Amino acid sequence: MIVTTGLEPTPETLQHAEELASRFGLCVQKRGDASIAQMRKRYGDDEILVVSAQGARIEIPGKKPFFFHPNTAAFRIKRLMRGDTDTMLAACQIQPGDEVLDATLGLGADAIVFAHATGADGRVVGIESEPLIAFIVEDGLRHWPSDSAELREAMHRVEVRLGNHLEVLAGLPDRSFDVVYFDPMFESTVTSSSGIAGVREFADQATLREDAVKEALRVARKRVVLKEGKAGRLYGQFGFTPFRTRTQQVVYSYIEIGGGE
Secondary structure, eight states: OEEEEOSSOOHHHHHHHHHHHHHTTOOBOOOTTOOHHHHHHHHTOSOEEEEETTEEEEEOTTSOOEEOOOTTHHHHHHHHHTTOOOHHHHHHTOOTTOEEEESSOTTOHHHHHHHHHHOTTOEEEEEESOHHHHHHHHHHHHHOOOSOHHHHHHHHHEEEEESOHHHHHHTSOTTOEEEEEEOOOOTTSOOOOGGGHHHHTTSOOOOOOHHHHHHHHHHEEEEEEEEEETTOOHHHHHTOEEOSOSOSSEEEEEEETTTOO
16 A cells, blocks of 8 residues: 655645554655556555545545545534434434444444534444444544534544444443444445445445344443434344334434333
8 A cells, every 4th residue: 555645735744644654554655746546557556545634535446535524424513503403312312421332333424423412521432344444534533624623522532443343242341331323334225425425335234133233232221223224124123113203214213221122
């Protein structure tokens, strides 16, 4: 893999690139005015990590560039600050100070909203099974530029943990998180969002397993919550209760600890 920068890097961008390069035991290759294709030809490597003021992105031939973006989290936090409600938070019954385990982190938009709602006294841990996604998202959560202090603070509070969510859950103590949340990326998940188009090429497409749900029920103190597309049927398979109505494009269901197991 090559580590380089955008065409006109700032000192801050250069420092960021040096930090990431050292993490992989690499050196930053000067970009100059060379194109990505020219950089590949020059160094004989297809994978390029490009660092710019917007953060880091991976360029691989035949795939869309993969980079972090807060996606829906930005406007959802704005709405919450106006006093609006968020269906996900309502389904999870999130309170300030709660500890949330997002077992399927992806690009982290839901985890960021959780971090905003749980506040400085809460904790949000996101599990990601794919190393490349975990790396880009963890870096993006720390470096994504935003004029919103609330968004920045929420992003900085999300902890990224690399691993298979079943294995991570199995290693956690009983009742160690208030909420365990699943948003598995399988064939019936919503596909219309351009914000997650890039991540799909790198993500684990495996569906949710029963043993993962059982472990989540052991780990959660309050609720285990499942997010699906409107055509999803995992909620019925695993005994989740639909939250409100299942007519929306994105729907939530839950199992209440102590009342729904």
